[in-house]
Amino acid sequence: MVDSVEVKEMPPEQNSKAVVIGEHIVEIVSDSGEGAQKCGQSFAAISAKMGNGVWTVEIIPAEIQPPARSRAGASGIRIRIGSKKITNTGNEADLVVALNEQVPYGRIDQKAYHEGTIMLIENKWRTDDSEYIRNQYSDALVDFKNRGYKVLEIPMEEECLKIVKNARKGKNMWVLGMLVFIYSRSIEKGEAQIRNIFRKKSDAIINSNIQLFHSGYDWAQENLDFQFDIPVIESDEELVVMSGNEALAMGVLASGMEVCSMYPITPATSASHLLAEIFSKSGGLIHQAEDEIAAIGFAIGASYAGKTAVTITSGPGIALKTEFLGLATMAEIPLVVIDVQRGGPSTGLPTKVEQGDLLAVLYGQPGAVPKIILAAATIEECFHFVILARKLAEAFRTPVYVLSDTNLATGQQPFPRPKIKKDWFAPPIDQSPWKEDVKPYQWDEKTGLSKRPIPGQAGGQHTVTGLAHNRNSQVSYIPEENQESSELRSRKFASFQKTLNPPIINGKEKGDLLIVGWGSTLGAIEEAVGLAQKEGIQVSSIHLRFMSPFQPGLDDIFKNFKQVMTIEINYSDNKDNPQFTSSSRRYSQLAWVLRARTLVDVDCYSNVEGQPLSPNRILGVIKNKLGIK
Amino acid sequence: MYGLKSDLVCDLPSKHFSVEDYSKGVARWCPGCGDHAVLNNTQKLLKEKQLDPAKTVFVSGIGCSSRFPHYMDTYGFHGLHGRAFPVACGVKFRRPDLDVFVITGDGDCCSIGAGAWIHAIRYNMNMTVMLLNNEIYGLTKKQISPTSRIGTVSNTTPEGSIIPPINPIQTTLGVSNASFVAQTADWNPAHMYETIKAGFEHKGFSFIHVIQRCPIFQLSLGKELATNKDVMHYMEHEDGITVSEDIAKTFKHKLSHDPTDLSAARKLAMDTDKVFMGLFYRDENAPRYDEYGASNLGYTIEQKEAVLDAEFDKHAI
Numbered sequence: 016m017v018d019s020v021e022v023k024e025m026p027p028e029q030n031s032k033a034v035v036i037g038e039h040i041v042e043i044v045s046d047s048g049e050g051a052q053k054c055g056q057s058f059a060a061i062s063a064k065m066g067n068g069v070w071t072v073e074i075i076p077a078e079i080q081p082p083a084r085s086r087a088g089a090s091g092i093r094i095r096i097g098s099k100k101i102t103n104t105g106n107e108a109d110l111v112v113a114l115n116e117q118v119p120y121g122r123i124d125q126k127a128y129h130e131g132t133i134m135l136i137e138n139k140w141r142t143d144d145s146e147y148i149r150n151q152y153s154d155a156l157v158d159f160k161n162r163g164y165k166v167l168e169i170p171m172e173e174e175c176l177k178i179v180k181n182a183r184k185g186k187n188m189w190v191l192g193m194l195v196f197i198y199s200r201s202i203e204k205g206e207a208q209i210r211n212i213f214r215k216k217s218d219a220i221i222n223s224n225i226q227l228f229h230s231g232y233d234w235a236q237e238n239l240d241f242q243f244d245i246p247v248i249e250s251d252e253e254l255v256v257m258s259g260n261e262a263l264a265m266g267v268l269a270s271g272m273e274v275c276s277m278y279p280i281t282p283a284t285s286a287s288h289l290l291a292e293i294f295s296k297s298g299g300l301i302h303q304a305e306d307e308i309a310a311i312g313f314a315i316g317a318s319y320a321g322k323t324a325v326t327i328t329s330g331p332g333i334a335l336k337t338e339f340l341g342l343a344t345m346a347e348i349p350l351v352v353i354d355v356q357r358g359g360p361s362t363g364l365p366t367k368v369e370q371g372d373l374l375a376v377l378y379g380q381p382g383a384v385p386k387i388i389l390a391a392a393t394i395e396e397c398f399h400f401v402i403l404a405r406k407l408a409e410a411f412r413t414p415v416y417v418l419s420d421t422n423l424a425t426g427q428q429p430f431p432r433p434k435i436k437k438d439w440f441a442p443p444i445d446q447s448p449w450k451e452d453v454k455p456y457q458w459d460e461k462t463g464l465s466k467r468p469i470p471g472q473a474g475g476q477h478t479v480t481g482l483a484h485n486r487n488s489q490v491s492y493i494p495e496e497n498q499e500s501s502e503l504r505s506r507k508f509a510s511f512q513k514t515l516n517p518p519i520i521n522g523k524e525k526g527d528l529l530i531v532g533w534g535s536t537l538g539a540i541e542e543a544v545g546l547a548q549k550e551g552i553q554v555s556s557i558h559l560r561f562m563s564p565f566q567p568g569l570d571d572i573f574k575n576f577k578q579v580m581t582i583e584i585n586y587s588d589n590k591d592n593p594q595f596t597s598s599s600r601r602y603s604q605l606a607w608v609l610r611a612r613t614l615v616d617v618d619c620y621s622n623v624e625g626q627p628l629s630p631n632r633i634l635g636v637i638k639n640k641l642g643i644k
Numbered sequence: 645m646y647g648l649k650s651d652l653v654c655d656l657p658s659k660h661f662s663v664e665d666y667s668k669g670v671a672r673w674c675p676g677c678g679d680h681a682v683l684n685n686t687q688k689l690l691k692e693k694q695l696d697p698a699k700t701v702f703v704s705g706i707g708c709s710s711r712f713p714h715y716m717d718t719y720g721f722h723g724l725h726g727r728a729f730p731v732a733c734g735v736k737f738r739r740p741d742l743d744v745f746v747i748t749g750d751g752d753c754c755s756i757g758a759g760a761w762i763h764a765i766r767y768n769m770n771m772t773v774m775l776l777n778n779e780i781y782g783l784t785k786k787q788i789s790p791t792s793r794i795g796t797v798s799n800t801t802p803e804g805s806i807i808p809p810i811n812p813i814q815t816t817l818g819v820s821n822a823s824f825v826a827q828t829a830d831w832n833p834a835h836m837y838e839t840i841k842a843g844f845e846h847k848g849f850s851f852i853h854v855i856q857r858c859p860i861f862q863l864s865l866g867k868e869l870a871t872n873k874d875v876m877h878y879m880e881h882e883d884g885i886t887v888s889e890d891i892a893k894t895f896k897h898k899l900s901h902d903p904t905d906l907s908a909a910r911k912l913a914m915d916t917d918k919v920f921m922g923l924f925y926r927d928e929n930a931p932r933y934d935e936y937g938a939s940n941l942g943y944t945i946e947q948k949e950a951v952l953d954a955e956f957d958k959h960a961i
Contacts, residue, residue, distance in 0.1 A: 064961045211958075255959040268952050271945070274738060297951035298943025300936070302737065305763040309730035312723070312760070316734020319721060320701065320742060324734070338724055432956055440945045470719040470735070470742055473698040478713040478720030490714065 033199045033244035038068075038097030040105045041198075043190065044122060045114035046083045047076055047090040050187030055092030056427060057212060058194050061204045062094070063256040063429045066247035068101035069094065070538070072627055073425040074122070075366035084148070089121030096198070096245055102393075102538025104422070104627040108132055110197070111164075112190050114171070115140060116155035123162070125626055130163030135193070138168035167239075169193070174234050178226050188224045192231025199244040202232065253432040259397045259423030263353055264290035266401025267325055269433075271440030272351065273299040274324035276314040278307045281365040282424045283329045283355035307335035311352070315343055318350050319479065320470045322441045323408050325351040325401070330359045330372045333379065340414060341380035344504065346479040347456065347467065349408035349415075351401065356420040356534075358625050367625030368421040370534050371585040373604040376416050377563055383501050385508045387411065388562040390418040392537035395430035396560070397423055402439045409441075411507050412467055418562070420584075422535035422627050449475030454486040456500070463506030508564050515561060517568025522548060522555030527641055529576035530556040531617070532583070533605055536628055540582055543633035554637050559605070565612060573615045580618040580640060581606040582633055587621045665697060666690045668717040678830030678856025678866075679709050682776060685837045686745070687716070689844060700743045703732035705757060707749035708783050709776035726757030729764035736769045737937035743844075744771040750791040751781050754810045758790075765819040768849045769934040772840065775812055775851070778858035779865065786861040793865075813924060814913040816851050817906065823848035823930035825909065826885060826923045830856035831870040834891045835921055842885050842923065848932055855919060869919070873897075879912075879922035895921070 041058070045051040052073055063069045074091040081088035095105040107129035113119045114137045122128065136159075140152040159166050175182035175189050188209060195205045206225055213221045257265070263286040267275055275294070277287050291301045304310035307328060314324040328336065333354050343350045358364025359371045376388055387407050391397045397419055404415040449468045455477040457465045468475025477488040483500065485491040491500075520529075521541055532540040537558050544556045557572060559565065573579050587603040588595040595601075602610065603621035610617050620636040638644070666687045673679045690700065700718040704710035706725035713720025719742075723731045732746045753761050753775050764773075780798065781787040787800045791812065795804040816825050824846040828839040836854065843850030857866025869875055878895035879885075884903050892898070901908060901922070909924040 066961065254961040255956055256961055257959045261959070265952065265955055268948065268955070271948065274734070276734065293951055293955055295940070297948045298940050300737070300940065302734075302937075304730065306759060308727065309760050309763065312727045312730025313734035313737070315723075316703070316721070316731035317737050318734075319731070320735040320739045322738075339727065342724055429961055432960060435949055435952055435956075437945055437949070440948055442945075468719075470701050470739065471699055473696075476697050476717055476719050478702070478716070478722050480714070480722040481724060482722070 033242040035244050035246060037099075037245070038095065038101065038105075039110060039198070039243060039245060040093060040095045040108040041110050041112070041194065042074070042091060042093045042108040042122065042127065043112045044074060044089050044091035044118040046088050046118065047078070047080055049090070049114050049183060051091040051114065053212065054187035054191045054194075055094050057191055057205075057208045058200075059094045059096070059427050060256060061195065061200050061208050062096045062198070062245070063254070063427070064204050065201055066250065066254075067245055068097040068099050069256065069427060069429060070101040070104055071095075071425075071427040072104045072422060075425070077364070077366050084115045084117040084151075086117060086121040086124065089118040091118070093127075098246055098248055101428075103536075103542060103630065104426075104539070106629045106631045111135065112194070113137065114186065116152050116159075119159070120155075125624075128162075128164060132164045134159055134164045134166045135169050136166060137171045139170070139172035141168065174230055175227060178230055179223055185224055185227045188227040189231035192228040192233075193235040195228070196232045196235035197239065197242060199242060205232075254429045255432045256427055256429040257394065258285075258425055258427050259391070259394045259419050260286035260355065260425070261289050262394045262397035263327070263355075263401055263417075263419060264288075264293065266398040268293050268297055268299065269398070269435070269439045270351075270402045270405035271322065271442075272325050272405055273322050274302065274314065274317040275299070275327060276302040276304055276310045276317065276324060277327045278304050278310045278332065280307070280329045280332050282357055282421045283327050283332070283353070285424070286327050286353070286355070307332040308339065311336040311339040311350075315339060315348055315350060319348050321444055323349040323351060323405050325353060325405075327353040327355070329355050329357050330375065331362065333372055333375055337379045341382065341384050342481040343414045344380070344384045344386060345481050347412040347465070347504070348479070349412055349467075351404045351408055351417065352414055353401065353417045353419065355424045356418060358623065364625045366421065368535070368627055369585055369623060369625065370418075370420055370536075370583050370604065371623070372418065373533075373562060373585070374607065376418065377608065383505065385505045386414060386416060386563055387508065387511060388416040388418060390533045390560055390562050391423060392534055392558055392560060393430070394423055394426065394428040398433060405441060407511070410464075411511055412465060413507065418534060420535050426535075444469050444471075446471045448473045455479075455488045456484070456486045458486065458500075458503040461506070462510040463503040464510065512564040512567055515564075515566045517572065518557040518559060518566050520555050520557055520572060523553070524555070524572075525575040526553035526555050527577045528552075528554045528637060529573065529579045530554065530633075530637070531559065531579060531581045531605065531609065532556060533559045533562060534584075536582060536584065539628045539630050539633055542630040543637060546630065546634050547637045552637060552641065552643065554641070562605075562608075569609070570613050570615075573613055578618065578640065579609075579615055580620060581609065582628065582636060583619065583621040584623070584628060585621050586623045587619050590618075661691060661694055661697065663687050663691045666717055668715055671715045672711070673708060674860055676857070676859035677708070678778060678854070678858070679712065679776060681830040681833050681836060682709075682747075682774060682854055682856070683712060683715055685833055685840055686774075688837060689840050690718075692841070693844065695743055699741060700745070701735050702745045702747060703728050703735060704747040705749070705752035706783075707752045707781075709747055709749040710752060712747040726752055726755070727760060728752065729757060729760040732771055733764060733767055733769050733933070736771055736934050738941060740934065740938040744769075746771055746773040748773065748775050750775065750777040750779060750789040750812075754790045754812055754815070762819055765816055765849055765851065766821045767933040768821050768823050768930050769937075770847050770849070770932060772843045772850045773852060774840070774854055776854050776856055777812060778856050778862055779809070780858050780861045782858055782861055798861075811913060811916060812853050814910070816853075817910050817913050817925060821930050822851070822925065823927045824850040824923075825853075825925045826851070827853045827855065827919070827921055829869070829876070829919070829921065830854060832891070832894075832921070835885070835887050838885050838887050839922070846926060847928065848930055875919050877918050877920045879920050879924070881923070883926070884923040
């Protein structure tokens with residue numbers, strides 16, 4: 016039996032005075048459909064709007080409606096809030112709001128909580144009609160107490176029912192009110208947030224949600240004797256806050272592309288939702304195709320006849336698009352391909368994070384298919400890389416891939432508001448007459464570059480083909496011509512690499528260990544490396560944004576470190592298992608490529624647990640690699 | 645000059661296109677292949693309509709017939725097996741000014757590309773589609789196609805095929821939003837020309853099923869179809885596809901069919917013993933996806949900038 020008195024011992028200060036903390040990690044977990052994510056996103060947005068550093072990660076079950084009150088059904092969100100910039104999901108949570116006592120187990124399985132984590136649990140289950148549930152509830156509370164969590168039972172349902180008939184709708188806003196009190200957030204910003212998220216709903220709905228919000232706030236103020244504050248370090252910089260998928264959508268608009276051809280797939284689809292909304296007002300259109308193959312075919316057709324188009328997908332979609340991706344490279348049709356990676360292979364872990372598509376994107380097609388691959392490491396980069404990708408696609412007459420992942424896709428992060436530039440937007444297509452003596456593939460001998468004739472350009476008539484072809488786009492089976500055209504297509508990417516700078520080293524240029532990362536692990540790796548450096552460990556890191564071609568200078572950087580390893584979220588064989596030998600061990604994806612590229616014995620740490628990597632975990636990997644206890 | 649008064653000189657089109665302006669290279673299909681007839685009739689139509697070669701795009705998939713765009717001096721897209729439709733739809737989506745033609749074969753359309761075919765019918769984008777059906781895979785050397793008749797002996801069915809074929813007309817008529825479905829044959833060039841012309845003039849997805857002979861792998865079938873006067877039935881109607889009296893006379897069997905009658909069209913399509921020549925169905929009012937695609941063209945960079953800026957405002961802290 017747990018009583019609420021217990022928590023009274025916990026607060027270190029009087030309830031009138033909030034305890035100042037540098038950062039906290041909050042989780043809200045519930046059954047699917049209870050609005051935990053909306054609550055958490057709002058809480059994050061309010062905090063970001065107050066100027067706090069924020070990082071959110073959604074906790075998503077794979078099914079839309081998994082069984083209620085089950086571990087597997089844990090749905091919700093984690094929000095890490097700090098006074099300073101937050102760059103990753105962090106370690107264990109400090110405070111958890113649970114709408115039933117079973118869903119926290121899904122997170123306990125993932126070691127998401129620590130001794131002392133404050134757990135605020137819906138108490139309606141204590142008096143449930145079912146004896147089974149009542150017992151489950153009291154057993155769990157005893158267990159939580161034994162695990163060292165500070166448990167407090169909250170009458171959420173009871174309080175909500177004073178305002179609404181169905182507490183399931185609106186309880187999340189009551190929780191939001193409670194959290195706004197606990198973390199000394201602005202009530203005005205909270206109200207404004209509610210008005211914004213329900214802007215398409217009736218006034219009655221808005222008002223009832225605001226009432227619930229106030230009820231949660233007032234209840235917490237009267238009944239909780241602890242409160243935190245996470246003060247903000249003032250900054251003049253104008254910030255925006257959004258998810259990675261929203262950033263991708265806005266990047267598409269900012270790039271001036273006008274056609275996004277897609278097929279629904281988790282976790283990429285929500286990018287198209289926002290895009291559909293803003294495209295309709297800005298001269299672009301979403302085409303929801305009949306399948307992944309048709310989606311890219313349509314995008315290629317649109318690109319061929321007009322402005323560069325984009326297709327947005329995830330791993331299984333990339334697999335289906337493979338043949339068209341080869342065609343776009345062969346026929347040199349500009350195209351932007353956004354891959355929001357999820358767990359694989361096959362259907363895998365649709366709602367969980369993995370950086371598992373690098374090799375598929377890099378090597379997926381038969382034959383020589385050189386390409387440009389960009390990997391966004393932050394939500395801000397999700398925005399800017401789409402704009403960059405469109406330009407590169409046109410300049411190099413090629414598909415350009417932008418890799419994101421589930422962490423970035425559903426996370427929220429503030430970043431400096433981009434200053435819009437006119438040259439981001441694609442100009443109108445060239446419809447002037449084609450110069451008579453210029454061939455459709457007038458490859459520059461040195462760079463491999465050529466200009467494409469667009470339908471409508473008089474005199475530029477030719478038939479593009481996926482068959483081997485010569486400068487006139489005529490099918491050619493002449494041995495030398497295929498050799499030459501293949502090489503010229505490859506030269507474009509060597510030319511592109513010459514425009515890149517070497518990656519920036521985080522830390523000293525020499526040391527015992529260099530960590531190489533890519534994608535959404537940036538913040539966690541740099542935080543861990545920072546912690547290690549403070550302990551005197553000679554470790555540095557680099558984070559790659561260009562996966563193909565790589566930025567130059569990797570060999571020179573690697574030379575100055577005794578050991579090099581990648582840290583990634585994808586599969587590798589554990590080298591400590593005796594079954595794996597040096598000749599059979601499979602490396603993580605970037606490690607494979609770096610080993611081949613640099614001939615350095617690059618090691619790796621990776622896993623496919625479907626979770627973001629925490630700084631503590633990475634710190635452990637660093638110490639383990641260097642034999643430090 | 646020449647004593648002409650300038651006000652007597654009428655405005656001439658800036659360029660007149662001859663058939664040669666639409667043709668390129670020498671078609672490398674087998675002698676006697678039905679593809680030649682389709683190519684000739686198509687070039688003739690382009691000349692008749694004086695289409696600008698720079699604003700005309702031929703899209704194809706893979707197969708014998710899909711080499712077609714290489715023999716046209718227009719823009720062309722010789723893409724992937726089974727994927728002509730998505731590419732063609734993408735081409736047309738934002739380019740109302742382009743005339744789009746799709747050339748596909750029975751394997752390309754009805755087998756590997758069947759999914760895309762169904763949806764392309766539904767999208768009803770303004771394009772002229774010719775399915776060149778010889779009931780066999782030619783390029784890969786004699787395998788059955790989904791349109792091969794029961795009993796077709798091929799390299800993959802040495803004892804004869806056993807599953808009934810797909811009937812492209814029946815299938816197309818079964819898809820919602822079908823707007824133009826016609827049939828012709830390679831050995832009747834005059835009828836084929838009128839059919840392609842009617843298809844081109846229809847604003848929507850004009851599906852033309854061209855029955856054609858493969859002299860290499862389907863020789864006897866082709867002979868039977870082209871010579872047995874009891875197979876071909878000419879569909880007559882004032883709103884249908886009309887050929888000259890001389891040509892009409894060559895048909896032993898004629899019937900009247902109203903192309904607005906979908907049920908009657910479907911009934912005819914199911915009669916697989918006969919080949920009905922002409923227009924099965926036409927609906928001028930079927931919704932067109934290309935009209936949606938062209939509905940918001942021409943936004944300026946300033947307009948886009950404003951929307952982006954407003955969106956940033958929404959996300960501002």
